Amino acid sequence: MRKISNKEEAEQFLNEIDIFLLDCDGVLWRGDEVIPDIIDTLKLLRSRNKRIFFVTNNASKSRKSYQKKFSSLGIDCDYHEILNSSFAAAWYLQDIGFKKRVYVIGQDGITEELREVGIESYGGSEDVNKPFDYATFAKNFKAPEDVGAVVIGIDDKFNNYKLATGTHLLRTDPNILFVATNTDACLPYSGGFDFPGAGAFVTSLATASGRQPDMICGKPSQLLLNYVVNKFDLKDRSRVCMVGDRTDTDMLMGNQGNTHTLLVLTGVAKEKDLDTLTDKDQIPKTLIASFGDLYSLTK
Structure with missing residues (x-):
């Protein structure tokens, strides 16, 4: 497992990934508070022609209703980019x-x-x-x-x-x-x-x-990952990255689906928890303190 903590490491990681599958709660926001530098990180990814999907287990809203939450928090997205468990x-x-x-x-x-x-x-x-x-x-x-x-x-x-x-x-x-x-x-x-x-x-x-x-239907099931892979005819899963704050859902889905995995520490998982994991499929390939750090480290 590698860690991203400086500009060189952040740039190397960004060069390796074409498609980001982003969990929402704990990665982009907590409750109604956007995590620092998240909006700028999303703009950075889009400016580099990265494809983004928001893959969340939250089923309380439909995709169209969920898009309104994104908008209220200042996050631009198309509702077709939202893939939730409902x-x-x-x-x-x-x-x-x-x-x-x-x-x-x-x-x-x-x-x-x-x-x-x-x-x-x-x-x-x-x-x-x-x-x-x-x-x-x-x-x-x-x-x-x-x-x-x-x-x-x-x-x-x-x-x-x-x-x-x-x-x-x-x-x-x-x-x-x-x-x-x-x-x-x-x-x-x-x-x-x-x-x-x-x-x-x-x-x-x-x-x-x-x-x-x-x-x-939601993570760690492969259902949503397979939906993205099949819909967009993706050939190289190693250039897809599942980004999440949970090892038992986000990391498990990504690793079992042969994608890259990035764990953030702004939600459920804590770095100390990684030492006790016995399931290798829950261990992230890469670790970063916050997804917003991709912007702050590269600006």
């Missing part, structure tokens, strides 16, 4: 020829991306305020006959009604797909907070249903 879930179902209805445990990002590919869904924000008690639920529950999947992601309005619905669907019909947007344990936020990530909700449903997800 898009990945919708693309996966479309790719396998899925034609049924989806029950959503999650936020509007999942519902909107499903709609983009013509897949009908229910639940989601519709079930936010539905009360739950065992007797009433058992008496009144009736699922649409054409339900073919439960898709679950991060959900800041998670409740027992949603969990009971997903549990009943998955336990009573083994043909219903169990699709997770991602399994991140926590979500880094400003002020040093780490909040529960999608993995907390996925684990709840897996425990209650007695089933593990049939597909996990």
Whole structure:
């Protein structure tokens, strides 16, 4: 593992990479605070004709809605450059020829991306305020006959009604797909907070249903990486770099996908954690304190 800490090392690294796959939370921002020099680093990459994709496990928003957050933070991007796990879930179902209805445990990002590919869904924000008690639920529950999947992601309005619905669907019909947007344990936020990530909700449903997800669409799954490689007919993965703040998702996906990997220390992972890693696929090829340092070191 090499470290980037001076101009020569930064320039050498930039000369080796053509395509950057950038995680967002913990790499570009924390909460609503942009990490220093990030905007200038992105401008630097574009000025050198580097191709950029924003590859994030955050499924709370659709790509079009997520683009508004980028804009509000002063980051320019096209929504087609955003590849998040709600898009990945919708693309996966479309790719396998899925034609049924989806029950959503999650936020509007999942519902909107499903709609983009013509897949009908229910639940989601519709079930936010539905009360739950065992007797009433058992008496009144009736699922649409054409339900073919439960898709679950991060959900800041998670409740027992949603969990009971997903549990009943998955336990009573083994043909219903169990699709997770991602399994991140926590979500880094400003002020040093780490909040529960999608993995907390996925684990709840897996425990209650007695089933593990049939597909996990976000990192470290190769789904989004393969989407980029196939869509743009990439021949040399060594000139693609996955940049992230997690070893168990970002570095794992990149290393298993034969790309370069760059770990930043502005999010979840800390340098001291690298000494305890036993999975070589989680060890980054390159380390940098902050992705913003690529600008500050080369200016």
